[in-house]
Amino acid sequence: MEKEQNLDLFFKDLFDLIRIQSVSSDSSRKGDMVRCAEKWAEILLRAGVDKAELMPTAGNPIVYAEKIVDSNAKTVLIYGHYDVMPAEPLELWKTEPFEPVISDGRIWARGADDDKGQSFIQLKAFEEIVRSGELKHNVKFILEGEEEIGSPSLEDFCMTHRDLLKADIILVSDTSMLDKELPSLTIGLRGLAYWEIEVTGPNRDLHSGHFGGAVANPVNELCKLIAGITDENGRITVPGFYDDVEELSKEERDMIAQIPFDIEKYKNNIGIKEVHGEKGYSTIERNSCRPSFDVCGIWGGYTGEGSKTVLPSKAYAKVSCRLVPHQKHEVISELFCKYIESVAPSYISVKVTPMHGGEGYVFPISHPAYNAARAGFAKAFGREPLAVRRGGSIPIISTFEKVLGVKTILMGFGLESNAIHSPNENMQIDMVFKGIEAVKEFHREFDRI
Amino acid sequence: MEKEQNLDLFFKDLFDLIRIQSVSSDSSRKGDMVRCAEKWAEILLRAGVDKAELMPTAGNPIVYAEKIVDSNAKTVLIYGHYDVMPAEPLELWKTEPFEPVISDGRIWARGADDDKGQSFIQLKAFEEIVRSGELKHNVKFILEGEEEIGSPSLEDFCMTHRDLLKADIILVSDTSMLDKELPSLTIGLRGLAYWEIEVTGPNRDLHSGHFGGAVANPVNELCKLIAGITDENGRITVPGFYDDVEELSKEERDMIAQIPFDIEKYKNNIGIKEVHGEKGYSTIERNSCRPSFDVCGIWGGYTGEGSKTVLPSKAYAKVSCRLVPHQKHEVISELFCKYIESVAPSYISVKVTPMHGGEGYVFPISHPAYNAARAGFAKAFGREPLAVRRGGSIPIISTFEKVLGVKTILMGFGLESNAIHSPNENMQIDMVFKGIEAVKEFHREFDRI
Numbered sequence A, B: 001m002e003k004e005q006n007l008d009l010f011f012k013d014l015f016d017l018i019r020i021q022s023v024s025s026d027s028s029r030k031g032d033m034v035r036c037a038e039k040w041a042e043i044l045l046r047a048g049v050d051k052a053e054l055m056p057t058a059g060n061p062i063v064y065a066e067k068i069v070d071s072n073a074k075t076v077l078i079y080g081h082y083d084v085m086p087a088e089p090l091e092l093w094k095t096e097p098f099e100p101v102i103s104d105g106r107i108w109a110r111g112a113d114d115d116k117g118q119s120f121i122q123l124k125a126f127e128e129i130v131r132s133g134e135l136k137h138n139v140k141f142i143l144e145g146e147e148e149i150g151s152p153s154l155e156d157f158c159m160t161h162r163d164l165l166k167a168d169i170i171l172v173s174d175t176s177m178l179d180k181e182l183p184s185l186t187i188g189l190r191g192l193a194y195w196e197i198e199v200t201g202p203n204r205d206l207h208s209g210h211f212g213g214a215v216a217n218p219v220n221e222l223c224k225l226i227a228g229i230t231d232e233n234g235r236i237t238v239p240g241f242y243d244d245v246e247e248l249s250k251e252e253r254d255m256i257a258q259i260p261f262d263i264e265k266y267k268n269n270i271g272i273k274e275v276h277g278e279k280g281y282s283t284i285e286r287n288s289c290r291p292s293f294d295v296c297g298i299w300g301g302y303t304g305e306g307s308k309t310v311l312p313s314k315a316y317a318k319v320s321c322r323l324v325p326h327q328k329h330e331v332i333s334e335l336f337c338k339y340i341e342s343v344a345p346s347y348i349s350v351k352v353t354p355m356h357g358g359e360g361y362v363f364p365i366s367h368p369a370y371n372a373a374r375a376g377f378a379k380a381f382g383r384e385p386l387a388v389r390r391g392g393s394i395p396i397i398s399t400f401e402k403v404l405g406v407k408t409i410l411m412g413f414g415l416e417s418n419a420i421h422s423p424n425e426n427m428q429i430d431m432v433f434k435g436i437e438a439v440k441e442f443h444r445e446f447d448r449i
Helices: A012-019 A027-047 A116-131 A154-160 A218-227 A250-257 A263-270 A283-288 A329-343 A368-381 A396-404 A429-446 B012-019 B027-047 B116-131 B154-160 B218-227 B250-257 B263-270 B283-288 B329-343 B368-381 B396-404 B429-446
Strands: A051-055 A062-067 A075-081 A101-103 A106-108 A138-144 A169-172 A184-189 A191-200 A292-301 A314-323 A349-358 A386-389 A408-410 A426-428 B051-055 B062-067 B075-081 B101-103 B106-108 B138-144 B169-172 B184-189 B191-200 B292-301 B314-323 B349-358 B386-389 B408-410 B426-428
Touching: A012 A027, A012 A116, A027 A051, A027 A062, A027 A116, A027 A138, A075 A116, A106 A429, A116 A138, A116 A429, A154 A396, A169 A396, A169 A429, A184 A368, A184 A408, A191 A218, A191 A329, A218 A292, A218 A314, A218 B218, A218 B292, A250 A283, A292 B218, A314 A329, A329 A349, A349 A396, A368 A408, A368 A429, A396 A408, A426 A429, B012 B027, B012 B116, B027 B051, B027 B062, B027 B116, B027 B138, B075 B116, B106 B429, B116 B138, B116 B429, B154 B396, B169 B396, B169 B429, B184 B368, B184 B408, B191 B218, B191 B329, B218 B292, B218 B314, B250 B283, B314 B329, B329 B349, B349 B396, B368 B408, B368 B429, B396 B408, B426 B429
Parallel strands: A075 A138, A075 A169, A169 A408, A184 A386, B075 B138, B075 B169, B169 B408, B184 B386
Antiparallel strands: A051 A062, A062 A138, A101 A106, A106 A426, A191 A314, A191 A349, A292 A314, A292 B292, B051 B062, B062 B138, B101 B106, B106 B426, B191 B314, B191 B349, B292 B314
């Protein structure tokens, strides 16, 4: 196959994008954000859009592009994001994170999947269907540069450009399939709320011999606060936290139980001896349909080599909850802050800063676009896809629905082994080609509905 | 006063020592350790010892020096350490940590007090009393380079050189007074046990959306382990931990209650709203006569700018207990490791590594050398010193007693505000001069007992 013989050429645009270190959480990367957006505009123009431009926001620019075939035709709005997660911890990467390497049938790099690689699938499917003359509807693209930091500018952008973004369906490739042999359509996502907690004890690091035992240690106290957020059944103790959580119906649980799932393979893949989570729920239920609480980072005191006896002045943690549909992230954020305030002891100071958040989402499978996507997967993978809810969050999807009134369909081609957000992120080349086939078929089917 | 007019000259040797970054916990500083030891040998020779040499150990060399006045006379062995704590966090220093600055009547630098500054007091007192022809007894010096990492080589050194180190009393300046107007003799110290805890969850950092809620988070679990080590009364929950702790007698508690102590000044000085510790004990009891548990450092997951949603693979903490006399650090260390093992859940891996430890110590005030020290403080400060127990640890003191069979007297001239082990460590110049007076008087009185 020609493509496989010319992989480097085929993936040149993707590799150019990967090489730009568009880490949105790193404020020193502002220049790279703009460079990455400009590169996307250039690539989109070559792929066949009528126009492509950088549109300013309060944060990083959004790339907008469009191909208007017929102003009376239906419109597909394709969303992707050009920003990536930080690559840290760098020492765990086997290759340079921002220098893509092809090996073992995969592309290895930060963003190879999330979301440069998956947005590249949308780009190529569009390019090919334009070239073949099959495109009968309008296509618009928006690529944002702040997805990994919670899309703080996107809602404003959508409100300001409601007319420009008019569409019948939004198409996103930013999710994963259950397994490479198990095509699946993500019909539900979890929401997210994220906070930073800062605990302050004494006004400076103290000698733990002179003060230890008589002055509260902010790290000890932070640990107590965090330990208290979940109970012995793995449930979150914040009062009111579960108020809007809809219990899974028997039908849903039966459907979930039918998803092929090999618990031993799951455990081996991530190197754990036992799974652990909320009592009374299966692993798939826990990681897709139930809320969770994770410390994403913690630090305080002396963390260098050897030992230092110190009673630190400060301790910090970055913590997040995954939320399920109907939980409002602002409500949860407020409940969380109030809870921490109420349990923080008076002999330390605690500050909770909400960082970002987003709602969960459920897609109605009765929607006609669902059929187009289903047909796409069936053609590319040779079997009907499963409809599943996933544990990740794409908060902007509920923003789209709220502001633009448009539903979003998630055709994701990632795999769990792609290690997104982790060292050694990668993307199966095979999945890129199948993804392109699936999205092309979506475009064809979309004209028939 | 001539000395004050020529401070820079008077302190030149001390400043030279401070400028050598002898951080014993930093393995890249091996060269500086030797340079600092060599500088001490050079300074001691100039001060009047007969010989000074570097003696090898398994770790950093020990500086040995002696002035033998009369082989039948009594001998004072002076101990100090030339290593210092790391200076981190560097951003909190107002001056360069390894570049001494004189201002506000203080010397500001890492080691200005602990223990370069205090050892300098011993050096100068020795030099002056030699010069004045008053020295009637033998003086030996040992300066080690591993005190801040638990003196791993000192016990072996003492065993190998028992004869060389023969002495009637050991004199150490490495403690502090209650207040600059309150001369005090430290007659008790706490012991120490120090561990590093490593918790491992999945074999790599995971996406907290895809796995959160279904896979145990090592940071959450580490926090639970740490939170469980103390109970709601501030007592340590490790079974057997208090078995060897001697309860304070009514007499001791009465004596402690008579130590002048201004709780408001104490809180203001370190910027806390309330003190906090073991129920049923006063602040002085808590920080000097009762054991404590402190997290000295904690880290895991994403600790950079902004937010990263990640379920980390690993979490770490450096933790320590201050122990009281009669608690054996090896026994406590074993109890602690067993306890953590017993409570660590099966869905994570926990490794506890003992780092170092030492016993507590109590000095009998009936010992004749106590009177010499008492007289020294009385002369220099114009009032009788209080005899107090302190919360810090100098584990080698019980080693000296065990291996050399010699008691140690602690004439310390630090102040709480000296911020040892913290940013902006400093030493009051006035206290240096008074300290020299006190130690000179000790030498004079020592010949009379």
